[in-house]
Amino acid sequence: MLLTNVIQGVNVVWQAFGCVASMFVISPKLTGLMAIIVTAIVGVGSLFGSALRQLSRTSQAQVLSAFCRSWGWHSMINISLSLIARLLDYSLTL
Secondary structure (H helix, E strand, O other): OHHHHHHHHHHHHHHHHHHHHHHHHHOHHHHHHHHHHHHHHHHHHHHHHHHHHHHHHHHHHHHHHHHHHHOOOHHHHHHHHHHHHHHHHHHHHO
């Protein structure tokens, strides 16, 4: 199974290399422009995703805090928030 995945990965890398090389032979200027634009789009998307994750964590913590307060579980707020923080950190490392 691992060997199959490695072979597929090598295949994909060689295919991507061949595509970029072909594009460079056809039009070096357009290939360079595409590389710059794709890199910028990926960078902006990563920054936006990071900000969105932080906003999501904050909103989840606020919802949990409001829920615990409405049910009178004031002592559960800190325990639950720390549990959610640990679970989020764990899921992000997967």
